[in-house]
Amino acid sequence: MSALKDVKKVVLAYSGGLDTSIILKWLQTELNAEVVTFTADLGQGDELEPAQKKAEMMGIREIYIEDLREEFIANYVFPMFRANAVYEGVYLLGTSIARPLISKRLIDIARDTGADAIAHGATGKGNDQVRFELAAYALNPDIKIIAPWRDWSLKSRTDLIDFAEKHQIPIPKDKRGEAPFSVDANMLHSSSEGKVLEDPWGEPPEYVYQRTISPEQAPDQPTTIEIEFANGDAVALDGEKMSPATLFAKLNDLGHDNGVGRLDLVENRFVGMKSRGVYETPGGTILLAAHRAMETITLDRGAAHLKDELMPRYAELIYNGFWFSPEREMLQAAIDLSQRSVEGKVRLKLYKGNVIVSGRESEKTLYSDQLVTFEDDQGAYDQKDAAGFIKLNALRLRTLAARDR
DSSP states (O other), rough: OGGGGGGEEEEOOOOOOHHHHHHHHHHHHHSEEEEEEEEEESSSOOSSSHHHHHHHHHOOOEEEEEEEEHHHHHIIHHHHHHHHOOOOTBBTTTTTTGGHHHHHHHHHHHHHTSSSEEOOOOOOSSSSSHHHHHHHHHOOTOOEEEOHHHHHHOOOHHHHHHHHTTTOOOOOGGGSOOOOOOOEESSSOOOEEEEGGOOTTOOOOOOOSSSSOOOGGOSSEEEEEEEEEEETTTEEEEEEEEHHHHHOOOHHHHHHHHHOOOEEEEOTTTSOOOEEEEEEOOHHHHHHHHHHHHHHHHHHHHHHHHHHHHHHHHHHHHHHHTTTTTHHHHHHHHHHHTTTTEEEEEEEETTTTTEEEEEOOTTTOOOHHHHHOOSSTSSOTTTTHHHHHHHHHHHHHHHHHHHHO
């Protein structure tokens, strides 16, 4: 705490909610620091004007509110989806991938405003503190980082509310009691954790879900769509070219209406504990299925299999907060190289929570119906060659068997 007393100006990642409003006031009163607020629009769906008004009410002179949706999808989400990145087999990294962009802007704004520190509202138990801070240090090794949840004496919801009332910070009525669960959201996903979700045996209440209708309530007829790819990125939906964020928003709507993208998981946090959460990634679930289908006809077997070997390591780097690390950038370069011929169209059916691939085509296809046909292939493949192929591959197995017989 004593090291923080030298801080004069802080850029705070500010949502406008109760917790970050309390952090704002704590920075002003306990550290006597000038505060700059930064609120990022990542497609979380919240109205941002109240955050600005609340910051103004609390005496903030420098308020940054930025629409980062296009940058988020184009420069963070799409590169990650080129890798088909999934953490522990199921998690599409919706929270993880948003943190490096927020940290990048915090560092940029600190430089532009002459601030000597940044601050965030992540707790000392979660992954986000690691992600925010690793990204920040990678971009500015000298930056001071303030994490009030690790430094202040406030330990409970009651402490927070008492602090808020003492400093006349407005408290929404639903925040006066224990919140049923905590929510983080952006254009890629929403995640809900804690309270009613802490028991991994308990089924999530339906009211937890925000981005999708239940599969049971989805239409009885499938919705058919076509996604077009270029260089591994989605560029058009049903024949209409769109910007990355516009296209992704459309996929989110389609996923919502068909009950696509719900996930109930227990994950291993980087800090060491297991955490149960309910995640919704409607558009991302559709995009992942479509991208993998596009790769099946455009990627060589060796490249495709190597990508699948690299993917868990790549996903873990993002989950753990190493987006700006040299190893992630090295992997990204290899992944992007593999995507040069990943272009064409994929047709999918969305039906009651399912994403069903029903067709794929590409001018760069490696699929040859002449090679795989059961009819006369006119000499394209000599089946007699397979005998030698099998014998060579069986040589070591036959040698082992002969020894051990």
